Amino acid sequence: xxxxxxxxxxxxxxxxxxxxxxxxxxxxxxxxxxxxxxxxxxxxxxxxxxxxxxxxxxxxxxxxxxxxxxxxxxxxxxxxxxxxxxxxxxxxxxxxxxxxxxxxxxxxxxxxxxx
Amino acid sequence: xxxxxxxxxxxxxxxxxxxxxxxxxxxxxxxxxxxxxxxxxxxxxxxxxxxxxxxxxxxxxxxxxxxxxxxxxxxxxxxxxxxxxxxxxxxxxxxxxxxxxxxxxxxxxxxxx
Numbered sequence: 001x002x003x004x005x006x007x008x009x010x011x012x013x014x015x016x017x018x019x020x021x022x023x024x025x026x027x028x029x030x031x032x033x034x035x036x037x038x039x040x041x042x043x044x045x046x047x048x049x050x051x052x053x054x055x056x057x058x059x060x061x062x063x064x065x066x067x068x069x070x071x072x073x074x075x076x077x078x079x080x081x082x083x084x085x086x087x088x089x090x091x092x093x094x095x096x097x098x099x100x101x102x103x104x105x106x107x108x109x110x111x112x113x114x115x
Numbered sequence: 116x117x118x119x120x121x122x123x124x125x126x127x128x129x130x131x132x133x134x135x136x137x138x139x140x141x142x143x144x145x146x147x148x149x150x151x152x153x154x155x156x157x158x159x160x161x162x163x164x165x166x167x168x169x170x171x172x173x174x175x176x177x178x179x180x181x182x183x184x185x186x187x188x189x190x191x192x193x194x195x196x197x198x199x200x201x202x203x204x205x206x207x208x209x210x211x212x213x214x215x216x217x218x219x220x221x222x223x224x225x226x227x228x
Contacts (some may be wrong), residue, residue: 004158009156020169031214033214039220039222041117042117042119042121042204042218042220043159043204043206043216043218043223044212045215045216048214048215058215059215062217088144090158090159092158094214097214099147099208099214100147100164102165103149103161103164104151104159104161104216105157105158106158106159106160108156108157108158109156109157109158
């Protein structure tokens with residue numbers, strides 16, 4: 001079974017802090033994704049990566065950056081946390097970009113609160 | 116403007132009966148649709164999908180129906196079981212979109228014993 005591990009289940013940070021959310025997958029998947037989930041809005045894609053050191057913006061990249069130095073690890077960075085970034089953050093991976101045969105595997109999420 | 120809408124935030128169904136979860140979309144370019152299921156404190160897991168060339172796809176107790184003219188899809192669960200209590204997300208994608216899924220807000224399904 002694919003395992004996607006997010007390092008923290010809950011995080012509380014102050015406005016203006018730099019925040020790192022870490023995600024590791026153990027199945028040699030090429031592609032990794034960061035989403036945020038907010039009530040009434042579903043999941044929205046922040047960034048994704050299809051290879052080491054490669055990244056693409058999703059629908060809502062503003063205020064975020066990412067890092068993928070190793071294939072198994074994909075980090076989401078909030079350069080200066082703001083209260084509107086309080087959310088549930090979900091990391092996911094897929095083995096290929098084949099939409100029909102490669103479903104997303106998600107981690108359990110990190111609930112971030114910015115005060 | 117949400118391109119994928121799940122208009123029912125929650126749904127309560129008696130165990131053993133049919134659960135029907137609905138999803139509407141506005142973008143006629145969507146050609147692939149998926150349902151994911153999410154338990155509390157866990158990430159979503161893939162449940163079932165359908166391509167726009169089909170109007171029905173079945174997997175055990177789960178069937179997804181697609182009505183392209185109405186831009187509507189539905190997930191049927193028969194019979195409903197207590198373990199089906201979860202939040203169900205509908206998602207859609209366009210060809211050549213680099214796996215960018217557009218998600219609905221989710222419907223919380225509660226199965227009553």
